[in-house]
Amino acid sequence: MSNRRSPWLVLATLLVYGFLYAPIAVLMIYAFNSSRTNVVFEGIVNQGPCGPFYWFCVLFKNREVLNAAKNTLTIAFTSTVVSSIIGTMAALALQRYRFPAKPFSEAALYIPIVIPEIVMGIGILVLFSTTFTWLNGLLGLTGDRRLSLGLGTVILSHIAFSIPFVTLVVRARLHGFDKSVEEAAMDLGANEVTTFWRVTLPIIAPGVLSGALLAFTLSLDDFIITFFTSGPGSTTLPIYVYGLLRRIITPEVNALSTVWIGTVLIVVFISQRLESRET
Amino acid sequence: MLQKLRENKSLQGTLLISPTLLWMIALLIIPLILTVIVSFGRRDADGNVIYTFTFNNYLRLAGYNTTTPCGDTPPPCFDSLYMQILWRSLTLALQTTVLVILLAYPLAYFVARSPAKWRNSLIFLILVPLWTNFVIRVYAWIMILRTQGVLNGMLGWVLGLLHIPFAPLEMLYTPGAVLVGMVYEFLPFMILPIYTSLEKIEPSLYEAAADLGANARRTFMRVTLPLSMPGVVAGTILVFIPVMGTFIVSDILGGRQVILVGNLIQRQFLDARDPAFGSASSIILMVLTLIVTIFYTRKFGFGEEIAVV
Numbered sequence: 001m002s003n004r005r006s007p008w009l010v011l012a013t014l015l016v017y018g019f020l021y022a023p024i025a026v027l028m029i030y031a032f033n034s035s036r037t038n039v040v041f042e043g044i045v046n047q048g049p050c051g052p053f054y055w056f057c058v059l060f061k062n063r064e065v066l067n068a069a070k071n072t073l074t075i076a077f078t079s080t081v082v083s084s085i086i087g088t089m090a091a092l093a094l095q096r097y098r099f100p101a102k103p104f105s106e107a108a109l110y111i112p113i114v115i116p117e118i119v120m121g122i123g124i125l126v127l128f129s130t131t132f133t134w135l136n137g138l139l140g141l142t143g144d145r146r147l148s149l150g151l152g153t154v155i156l157s158h159i160a161f162s163i164p165f166v167t168l169v170v171r172a173r174l175h176g177f178d179k180s181v182e183e184a185a186m187d188l189g190a191n192e193v194t195t196f197w198r199v200t201l202p203i204i205a206p207g208v209l210s211g212a213l214l215a216f217t218l219s220l221d222d223f224i225i226t227f228f229t230s231g232p233g234s235t236t237l238p239i240y241v242y243g244l245l246r247r248i249i250t251p252e253v254n255a256l257s258t259v260w261i262g263t264v265l266i267v268v269f270i271s272q273r274l275e276s277r278e279t
Numbered sequence: 280m281l282q283k284l285r286e287n288k289s290l291q292g293t294l295l296i297s298p299t300l301l302w303m304i305a306l307l308i309i310p311l312i313l314t315v316i317v318s319f320g321r322r323d324a325d326g327n328v329i330y331t332f333t334f335n336n337y338l339r340l341a342g343y344n345t346t347t348p349c350g351d352t353p354p355p356c357f358d359s360l361y362m363q364i365l366w367r368s369l370t371l372a373l374q375t376t377v378l379v380i381l382l383a384y385p386l387a388y389f390v391a392r393s394p395a396k397w398r399n400s401l402i403f404l405i406l407v408p409l410w411t412n413f414v415i416r417v418y419a420w421i422m423i424l425r426t427q428g429v430l431n432g433m434l435g436w437v438l439g440l441l442h443i444p445f446a447p448l449e450m451l452y453t454p455g456a457v458l459v460g461m462v463y464e465f466l467p468f469m470i471l472p473i474y475t476s477l478e479k480i481e482p483s484l485y486e487a488a489a490d491l492g493a494n495a496r497r498t499f500m501r502v503t504l505p506l507s508m509p510g511v512v513a514g515t516i517l518v519f520i521p522v523m524g525t526f527i528v529s530d531i532l533g534g535r536q537v538i539l540v541g542n543l544i545q546r547q548f549l550d551a552r553d554p555a556f557g558s559a560s561s562i563i564l565m566v567l568t569l570i571v572t573i574f575y576t577r578k579f580g581f582g583e584e585i586a587v588v
Contacts, residue, residue, distance in 0.1 A: 012385040019382070020408050020466065023419035026429050027411075030422055039427050090299040097292025105296050108303040111311075114516065114572050116524020118541050119565045122548060122557060123310025126317055160306035163299055192285065223413050223527055228548070238414045245418055245531055257415045264410040 024261065031055055031254035038251045045251070055255040065256060068240040071151060075226075075236060076219040079158035084212040086159070087166025088204070094167070095174040109164045117161070121228035124157050125149075128229065149231035157229045158219045165218060166211035173207025213271065220264075311565075318558035326552030336559035340365075361543070361560075368539040369567065371454075372522040375461040379518050380511060382462070383469035387510070388503075390470075391477035402474060405467050413464065417531045420460050424450040424532070452534035460528040465521065469514035476510030477503070512579040516572060523568050540564045 030038055032052050034045040050057035059065055093099070094106065112120060132147040141147065181203070185195040201208075223238045230239060237260070244253055284290060318336055320328045335345055340361045349358040390401045408416065423429045431447040438445040450456055480503065488498040526541030540560060547557025 009385055009389055013389040016382050016386045016466075017404065019463070020405070023416065023423060023463065024408060024411060026422050027415065027419045038422075039425065040432075086298045086302065089295040093292045093295035093299075097288055097295070099289045099292035099296065101293060101296060101300060105300055105303075108300070108307065111303075111307055114520060114569065115565050116520055116541075116568055118524040118526065118544055119314070119561050120307065120310065122544060122554075122561050123314045124306055125548065126313045126554065126558065127306070127310040130313065157306060160302050163302055167299070217410060221409065221413050224525065238412050241412070241414045241418065242527065245414070245421070249418070249421075253415075253418065257411060257418070260415065261407075261411050265407065268410065 027254055028258045028261070031251055031258045033251045033254070036250055038249055038254070055251040056259065058250075059252050059255045059259070062252070064235075064240065065237075065252075068235050068237045071234055072220065072236040072238075074151065075154050075158055076216050078155050079162055079219050080212050080216045082155075083159045083162035083166050083215045084208060087163045087211060087215075088170050088208050090163065090167045091170035091174055095171050095177075109167055112161050112164045113168075117222075117224040118228075120161065121157075121225045124153075124160075124225070125228040128153050149229055149234070151230075151234040153229045153231070154226055154234055154236070157225050158222065161222075161225060162215035162218055165214050166208075169211040169214055170204060170207045173204050177203065314558045314561055317555055318562050320555040320558075322553045322555050326554075328554050336556045337563070339556065340559060340563055364538055364540055364543055365563070365567070367537070368523055368541070368564075371458065371461065371539065372519050374458060375465065375522045376515055376519045378458070378462050379466050379469045380514070382466060383473055383514065384507075384511075387470050387473035387477055387507075391474055391480075398478070402471070405470050405474075409467050414527060414531075416464055417460055417528055420456070420463065420532055421451060424456050424459070426451070451532065452536050454533070454537050456532040457529050457537045460532040461522050461525075464525075464528060465518040468517040468521075469511075472513035472517065473507055473510040476507045476513075480506050508579055512576065515575065519571065520568050524564060 030041060032044045032055070033041050034047075035042040044052050045054045046052060047054040048057065090105070090109070094102065128149060132149075135141070136146045182195055182199055185199045186192075190198065221238075223242065226236050226239060227242075230236065235243075237256070241253060241256070284294075316330065317328055319332050319334070320330045321333055321335065323329050338345065342357050342359050342362050343355060344358045345355045348354055349356040386405075390398055390405075393401060421428070425431075426447045426449060428451070430450065435445045435447065484502055484506075485498060488502050493501065524541050526539065526545045529537045529539045529542055530545075540563075544557050544560045544564065547553045547560065551557075
């Protein structure tokens with residue numbers, strides 16, 4: 001089928017792949033820069049016990065970074081688990097049942113996809129700040145006990161924007177679902193619960209898994225919603241990097257990016273391996 | 280009780296959807312309503328919102344300024360600043376979308392027509408850049424575009440070999456830098472849906488077109504392109520909407536030179552402390568993107584391709 005391929009098409013494809021990867025390559029190379037200001041590549045750093053990995057050592061001693069990494073992962077894991085469960089339930093409801101709130105739910109689930117993230121972000125910010133001001137006044141909370149933006153608000157918001165995407169992915173999977181397998185299970189005496197755990201879930205599991213992976217990616221990549229819903233103690237890696245970009249940038253940021261990319265690649269590689277072993 | 284639930288399908292559906300509805304109402308619908316309410320308010324001297332019913336924020340966006348002087352003219356006066364920002368955001372989003380389609384289509388086509396065993400790996404290569412963080416991806420472009428950056432270094436080296444005098448180009452903090460950054464950020468979101476729709480096309484359709492005497496060009500125009508339109512539409516939605524609302528790319532690569540609606544809104548909430556005006560800008564941004572999206576999807580419709588990201 002693909003034996004008559006235009007050389008122009010091959011060239012265009014290579015150029016676009018190059019365009020996608022050149023910045024990432026630059027980012028990684030500059031992680032080994034000996035120049036502190038990181039404007040010009042002055043040669044490979046060789047300092048201290050870590051040698052060329054000097055900036056990585058600096059990075060791993062930086063408490064702020066470690067804390068931001070912890071926050072990022074906490075947020076991503078929690079919101080992925082919750083939104084996968086809730087989103088799968090919604091997909092089942094929308095694909096299989098008729099109920100009064102259905103048209104409204106369908107419409108509501110499309111909103112986060114078709115409005116810019118910043119609109120949702122500032123909306124949530126306005127909601128939290130008005131509610132917190134009101135509640136703090138009402139309950140007489142002061143000092144440290146005051147309700148404020150933090151990890152909790154970020155997680156709640158991440159769940160909110162992930163649910164529609166999980167639902168979309170799981171619904172696509174349910175679309176081609178053969179209902180007769182479930183009926184067969186029921187005929188053989190399984191009740192609804194057993195049928196769900198033993199028949200339905202294993203069949204839709206790949207869909208749920210890719211929904212979860214999408215939710216995880218969205219959460220890790222998110223900047224805008226986190227920016228508006230996080231507080232001083234809940235800085236995530238993207239927020240931390242953004243803060244650095246506005247001040248000075250040392251190769252530490254590049255080292256951080258390199259570690260980030262490496263980690264993500266390892267996680268994805270393992271999950272793909274697991275997935276291919278299952279099928 | 281349990282027996283009743285077992286028979287009542289409508290109740291089962293409602294129970295399954297209720298957590299989603301709770302989340303959507305609490306963190307989507309109510310925030311949007313609040314934003315609308317705040318957008319009709321005004322700020323006091325400390326930056327707090329006073330809930331009134333005034334159209335002043337919207338009038339100010341439209342250029343009718345009632346509070347601050349426009350240059351030497353005392354208020355009320357006409358100031359097109361915000362209209363310019365809206366127009367700039369809209370044109371930048373359109374330019375980005377068109378450029379992204381032009382870059383994404385050949386690649387998606389190439390991958391879709393590659394041997395099946397390679398396709399997953401080739402698509403995987405599109406996803407990898409997405410897993411590095413959005414902010415980190417913008418940062419990479421600072422290193423490439425700045426005056427002493429990689430691109431100027433390479434240009435200087437090549438021209439130096441040819442003995443052509445070279446003065447480094449000022450590329451960072453220009454509208455061009457913002458455009459490149461936007462294209463880079465959102466390219467994968469166009470490639471994936473186009474690829475999905477191209478991959479669905481039955482090879483027999485190509486054979487049929489060839490059997491009926493269509494040449495490669497005609498086959499592309501009459502078969503491939505129309506069948507891949509759902510992917511292009513889904514991709515456009517996934518690219519156009521975020522470009523309209525993002526503020527990081529323009530903030531980092533545009534410096535103070537390129538101000539978009541996103542920057543305007545962000546500043547009202549953080550620096551200028553005028554949430555009422557920020558909310559009004561946000562509502563206008565939402566309406567603007569909804570108009571474009573509805574117009575666009577009415578014309579072409581969109582399907583499950585949007586779910587591939």
